[in-house]
Each structure stands twice: as structure tokens, then as C-alpha cells.
Amino acid sequence: MPTKEVPPAVETVATLVPLKLLQPRPKELPGITYKITPTDQASLYITINDHVIDGIRKPFEIFINSKNIENYAWVVALTRVVSAIFRQGIDLTFLVEELSSVFDPRGGYWLPGGKYHASLVSEIGSCIEHHLIAIGLIKVDTTAVLRNKLIDKVAIICRKCQQKAVVVSGGCETCTACGYSKCE
Numbered sequence: 001m002p003t004k005e006v007p008p009a010v011e012t013v014a015t016l017v018p019l020k021l022l023q024p025r026p027k028e029l030p031g032i033t034y035k036i037t038p039t040d041q042a043s044l045y046i047t048i049n050d051h052v053i054d055g056i057r058k059p060f061e062i063f064i065n066s067k068n069i070e071n072y073a074w075v076v077a078l079t080r081v082v083s084a085i086f087r088q089g090i091d092l093t094f095l096v097e098e099l100s101s102v103f104d105p106r107g108g109y110w111l112p113g114g115k116y117h118a119s120l121v122s123e124i125g126s127c128i129e130h131h132l133i134a135i136g137l138i139k140v141d142t143t144a145v146l147r148n149k150l151i152d153k154v155a156i157i158c159r160k161c162q163q164k165a166v167v168v169s170g171g172c173e174t175c176t177a178c179g180y181s182k183c184e
């Protein structure tokens with residue numbers, strides 16, 4: 001019986017190239033701290049520091065502070081991975097899209113002012129996008145389109161206006177089209 005040939009493990013390991021930092025960290029970096037307040041949790045503070053080269057700001061690192069220890073492990077993981085991606089100096093639109101499209105199976109939430117977030121991760125993605133727009137790295141509009149797509153994906157049919165626009169917000173089914181809420 002013929003056996004499948006397995007390539008020696010050593011070769012595979014030898015092809016791996018370790019990721020290098022593109023630039024060493026300067027002693028001082030300008031940054032902005034954002035406060036986000038999900039409806040059912042304590043506030044999170046997100047700090048994004050930028051590296052300024054020839055007057056152009058590029059994000060260099062992110063720190064997320066959460067009092068909620070339930071979030072600790074994934075928040076640390078997210079800050080490390082996002083900081084590492086920042087330093088690659090690549091187009092960050094995909095990062096915003098990936099984070100913004102994460103939805104919480106327990107339901108998203110609405111912020112005052114009518115912005116819907118499908119999860120806490122999604123709101124962090126939105127915060128990063130806000131920063132990237134502020135420093136001129138990406139153009140406005142990516143997540144507005146994405147958010148609509150997402151609402152379309154998670155939404156169910158409204159019993160009042162018959163549109164596919166009902167999402168779970170703060171544990172409550174709410175229609176984004178006509179405002180009908182199951183909990184009122």
C-alpha cells in the first residue's frame with residue numbers, strides 16, 4: 001500500500017521568516033485616547049499612538065484599558081496583534097473591516113445618537129477607523145456601508161413594518177427602520 005510522503009519538518013521550519021519591526025519605537029509618540037461606553041459594561045479607554053514621519057502620522061501601537069477583568073485575556077491579545085499589524089505599515093482598511101464585522105451572538109447594542117455596534121470588538125474596530133480617518137490614513141464611509149451589510153445579515157423581519165431591520169439591542173428586539181421595540 002502506498003504511503004503518503006510527509007516532507008521533513010525541518011524544511012518547513014526553515015522557510016519561516018520572523019516578523020521584524022519596521023521602525024524602532026521612538027521615546028515619545030503623540031497619541032489620542034478615546035473613551036467607549038458599551039451599554040452593559042464599564043467604559044473602555046483606547047489609546048492609539050502614532051509615529052510621525054515627515055509630517056505624516058501612522059498608527060504605531062494601541063492600548064486598551066478595561067476595568068472588566070472578564071475582558072482581560074482577549075483585550076491583551078487584541079492590543080498585541082493590532083499593534084503588530086500597525087507596524088507593518090500596510091493598508092489598514094482590512095483590519096477595520098474584520099473587527100467591525102465581529103458580532104456578538106448575545107446581540108449588539110445601540111449608542112446614543114443612533115449608531116449600532118454588533119459587539120464590543122466591532123466598536124473597537126469603529127474606534128480605530130475613527131482614528132485612521134482623523135489622521136487621514138483612510139477615507140470615510142467604509143464602515144457605514146459595512147454596518148448596513150451587517151444589519152442586513154443579523155436582522156430579522158419586523159412584525160410592524162415588515163422590513164428586514166430588527167436587531168437585538170441591549171437584549172431587546174428593536175427595528176432600525178420604524179423604531180418598533182418588543183420591550184416597550
Ligand SMILES: [Zn+2]
Pocket residue numbers: 158159160161162163165175176177178179180
Ligand atoms: Zn419596523
